[in-house]
Amino acid sequence: MSLPDQSVDFPGWYQEVVKRAEMAENSVTRGAMVIKPYGYAIWEFMQQGMDRRIKETGHQNLYFPLLYPLRLLEKEADHVEGFTPQVAIVTHAGGSKLEEPLVIRPTSEAVIWATYKNWIQSYRDLPLLYNQWANVLRWEMRPRLFLRTTEFLWQEGHTAHETEQEAMAESKMILSDVYRTTVEEDFAMPVIPGRKSASERFPGAQETFTIEALMRDGKALQAGTSHYFGQNFSRAYDVKFQSRDGTEEHPYSTSWGASSRLIGGVVMVHGDEKGLRLPPKLAPYQVVVVPIYKGDQDKAKVLDACNAVAKMLDGLRVKIDDREHFRPGYKFNEWELKGVPVRLEIGAREVDADEVVVYRRDLGEKQTERLAEVGERANSLMAEIQSTLFDQAEVFRDEHTHVPESYEEFNELLSSAAGFVRAPWCGEAACEEKVKAETKATNRALTLEPEAMTTACIVCNNDAKEMALWAQAY
């Protein structure tokens, strides 16, 4: 049965791909998912690439508790307002009622800053450059696999610094050197980096930096955020240090997170009418080898050749699909659905001719290759497919980025989820609210550095202060 048409029913297409590709499914626990092995393997490759970059930029991993007292969450005013409606609360444990209720972390600023208070006394203790890989819970009313689930997997970095400049530089560095590189290089997903408007910031942040990607239905996905807190958390949790000058100061801080929702992004950025198209860097199998034979004599010969070819693909993640109860055509469909970058087809004819048929999932093209060259070819194809997927997504993104002339046009583009819309904004929340009410779209990002503007706000026609990127979003 073919998949729902992306252009007609994108949510239905998404759900079917995630299900049929065996990436994840809804669990017996409402709002939470089971991440199945094929989806989890993608997460592991994502995690490896990001963890390497987090460490290369000088951070260390550690681990804070899942549960912490509700009262800790209440210390930073914006933070508690933002997260309290979403938290799950533990009231009983070990057979009795707890003296004070505990929250399951929706994020860990509260427990971390309550702890940093003991770790920071002097400028010599700074900076703290720490990260944790963890599960978090945010109660969701309308869950969607990977994109919005009550529990999700993520990393959260939490750093503390002597100066404003250093903290701000950290926050921007994470955006460019960890998030943008991971998402663009590994996910082959082009992103637009930017700043969030005040209404879209993380609760408690003075600045939130974001990378925004465009999905094939014209909606945006926030693919990672990095927050500059100034002294908000160090003040709220009463953390001070003795500075180089001998004065007592509150440290400046950042936090930054990227999550398993990125797996939903890779589906929605690259997927087509046949299913997933996985970038080689994240593909659980980079090459699948499908034997094609009829009689028993052919079978032995063909399987031997498949095994020999698999050995030539050393260093790649290879699957020989020698299942007997499925026909080759069925297998082709299955691996196309699962987005395996390269399929090798080997039948008696290919064995006799010292050839292999090579199918590229990104272009949907078949070519015949000399057997002796298949190892080298498969390796070079990995880089080619990785960059083709990126280029295709970038072309799509650019073709779906609009600069409207009037509010009418602006409204129509956003209401129909036609993609990214660039338009000047006066900086007032009232205009954002009007746009959201009329189009369902939000202000996704402002330019990374503010730029001088001479035009008028597309919404209210007053002087514009910022160039903004707008879109409907996940």
Add this chain to the structure above:
Amino acid sequence: MSLPDQSVDFPGWYQEVVKRAEMAENSVTRGAMVIKPYGYAIWEFMQQGMDRRIKETGHQNLYFPLLYPLRLLEKEADHVEGFTPQVAIVTHAGGSKLEEPLVIRPTSEAVIWATYKNWIQSYRDLPLLYNQWANVLRWEMRPRLFLRTTEFLWQEGHTAHETEQEAMAESKMILSDVYRTTVEEDFAMPVIPGRKSASERFPGAQETFTIEALMRDGKALQAGTSHYFGQNFSRAYDVKFQSRDGTEEHPYSTSWGASSRLIGGVVMVHGDEKGLRLPPKLAPYQVVVVPIYKGDQDKAKVLDACNAVAKMLDGLRVKIDDREHFRPGYKFNEWELKGVPVRLEIGAREVDADEVVVYRRDLGEKQTERLAEVGERANSLMAEIQSTLFDQAEVFRDEHTHVPESYEEFNELLSSAAGFVRAPWCGEAACEEKVKAETKATNRALTLEPEAMTTACIVCNNDAKEMALWAQAY
């Protein structure tokens, strides 16, 4: 300040080592710990080695929800009895009371078997060979860092099989090929594999296999367990499959777990009066280079030499300790406390003589090496130290394994935590209870395969059925 004496106050020694080596600390959440970067790095190396073996033996990783309905836990009678007293319960989330209470997983059999019900229809769906890395919660009244905390990190494997034989073989294979190899090869911790007596089994298991290690205070640490469930869980969760013969059958299952408590084990097996002694395979830093200089002229020369030496140690995890506000002697103590396997000392004299002083933490010995040979020497030392630590622990274990002649002697050995005690047992729980009441010791393991016995139970003098290993335990 020196550490408490191991032989006088082992718990005090343990706590101080874990704290001063910056491995972990108690958190603001009662019973839960913060795993600090030095402890977490050990966990990451442990995880890499075990994850590799889990995958090499044919398993895939996936991820099930943290929370599941309390009623699911209640389906398997022994399981609910064993875990209900320990669970934490979520009653409120998203601002309102939940329709049904959710538990935070103390282990995941319940949610996994409720899901496997949908994944298993035919023998073609079997075996399921899955593992997850996760945090779990078991409410603890007397928490101790790493050894017993309300939240801990672990992996839990959950497999389903067509036959009893296959499930039993899986359960034993995990014990020998994943747990024993990881703990002996990476942790340098010799273990005794065995079966648990009925009273010591995992709740719901028909057999629990264990590896038991001896700590330096004469107490045992259970270092990993693998459970054979028969059809207990598949019956309780109503999971059936159509067999090769066309009949409807319940699959046979296993589960197996090893946790962050192993990090406590590595402290207690190898630690000495100076602190940690880390096996090179798990050490965050395998080599620390300490420059020794007085004047500025020496400083530049010595630091250059340190950097040059560090480059010769390619492939090893090296730290150059060039902190200016600490003296070399302070650094020596700190890295000995933190258990770094090899320290290189480089001063002006060494630079002039093309030499390096090499200190081995395992033996506490210094040697002078030719500069040109230090790369090769450091590499060979990694293997030497890894095996020396294992050998030392094995000698200690063997010297502290006793075979008493009488119940009086048996009782005295166990009451004083003199180590492992081997003695025949009649198989009756009453004798285990008597031993526990009188000595605080428990039956740690029976021989992996039952052996014919001709002697008498050391407790009651009736016919013995099993040779048992006894000890006080963590």
